[in-house]
Amino acid sequence: MDNTCIHVVGGLYREECMRPGWREIYGSAGRAASAIAAAGGKACLHGYADTLASDNFLQRAALEQYKVNLTDVADATTFQYVHGLGTPTITTQAASHPSLTISQERVVRFGMLEGDAVVHANFAVYDPQNVSNPRHFAENGSTATHLALVLNRYEAAVLSGIDGSPLEMAQALVSASRAQVVIIKLGPQGALVYADGQEAQVPAFRTDKVWKIGSGDTFVANFAHHWMSGQPAGQAAILASRATAYYCQFRGFATPGQLAAYWPTPVELSARCLKGYRPKVYLAGPFFTLAQLWLVEQAREQLHALGLDVFSPYHDVGHASANDVAAKDLAAIDNCDVLFAIADGLDSGTMYEIGHAQARQKSVVIYCENEADNHLKMMVGAGCIVSKDYVSAIYQTLWTAIEL
Structure with a gap:
């Protein structure tokens, strides 16, 4: 033996x-x-x-x-x-x-x-x-x-x-x-x-x-x-x-x-997370087709499963007037710790949400597989974390949130 x-x-x-x-x-x-x-x-x-x-x-x-x-x-x-x-x-x-x-x-x-x-x-x-x-x-x-x-x-x-x-x-x-x-x-x-x-x-x-x-x-x-x-x-x-x-x-x-x-x-958890704080993540992304809705649902589910408090415009605001949607969504970005963006398609609303988060000095993680690098140049130059892989982007969001 x-x-x-x-x-x-x-x-x-x-x-x-x-x-x-x-x-x-x-x-x-x-x-x-x-x-x-x-x-x-x-x-x-x-x-x-x-x-x-x-x-x-x-x-x-x-x-x-x-x-x-x-x-x-x-x-x-x-x-x-x-x-x-x-x-x-x-x-x-x-x-x-x-x-x-x-x-x-x-x-x-x-x-x-x-x-x-x-x-x-x-x-x-x-x-x-x-x-x-x-x-x-x-x-x-x-x-x-x-x-x-x-x-x-x-x-x-x-x-x-x-x-x-x-x-x-x-x-x-x-x-x-x-x-x-x-x-x-x-x-x-x-x-x-x-x-x-x-x-x-x-x-x-x-x-x-x-x-x-x-x-x-x-x-x-x-x-x-x-x-x-x-x-x-x-x-x-x-x-x-x-x-x-x-x-x-x-x-x-x-x-x-x-x-x-x-x-x-x-990975080093922040003092507030060690005390039980659940970081807040704003989930930005288009939800106008079944494929887009499926991905938003997946991201929300998996971010929740990792212990994050997720605000999703589709789930938490839904379809309403432009004034109502904009006010509630921008307030939620102001209140979040990290913005997670689904950026394929370069949806105008998602791009605006990324810009607002940057203006409020929020951390931003972008999941984007199919856009050319030059389309994301401003986001990369502004310090956003960009990933072409979905699971990697989810974990980058988690790690960024719990270290703040």
Whole structure:
């Protein structure tokens, strides 16, 4: 038995994204194996795979130098996204496959849709990855001498059984699961790491671009690699957060040399946001066609989901007289912290709103894919943040707002 190898078990899925274009076969476990191999670790990939997925992983494993131990199934699960922040359409087989059993020194286990994995390990990292019914690590009979849990806030609340602070949830999880380490991901606030009775805060990092699909898998993989190599949990989590930022920026997995040279800026919440303030965002954009309305609805929904207080002229004012619309919209801009503008088409109302926000010295983030650079020259020169990628623009708005 190779005690230095990290055995990764979890979902192996087809992934399709419309914008930006993406058609790959990864899933949580597949991505984690690639991330560990890139980081300089040894990995062995376990999971359920159909013929196409098996061929894909065999070729990738040969190129990236990791091992595979796959269980044949008839068809793979597919995740289809419109964009990286959208809720995916999931196509999967109705029947669940027999559980896999992994007995190894080091194991990373992800929750998955098509089956389960019973793990017996000395060191284990577990990410339940379940948005509706997360399960405890030991619920299926899994055991580990040293266990680390990586959870989002929702999973932590469900599994701890309390609706308290992240620290209170982490302490309850240690008691309930006998975990040595609990990491609770907190979005723009980074993550809480609770290990051996001590808490530490790990920052998130700001990037120019944000490729969201698979970022959580990348964090888990890099944390496991560093923690199982002997790094303290807090330091392993910081390295994992930086590696995740690299992945979001470049859609790739950082090698040790790349990670050593990559120093993104940590996200630092303002004092008022740390006290619970919800920054106000004005959502500017045309809403005269179904496509325009759909995008406004998406932006409003996702900015809300990230914790921002969103004013949308379509939703909060609607169709009214010119005097009424102008007065209410301009007052809302005066009251906002950041203006987020959808600028494709260079709608006259949106351009006016951007100019008014600039005159009031408000921060402005512009999402615009299809206009020539010279059409946005004034906005760029005035200090507006301009992004051609929708998800990146949403995150630039979030980071700008919470740092004010």
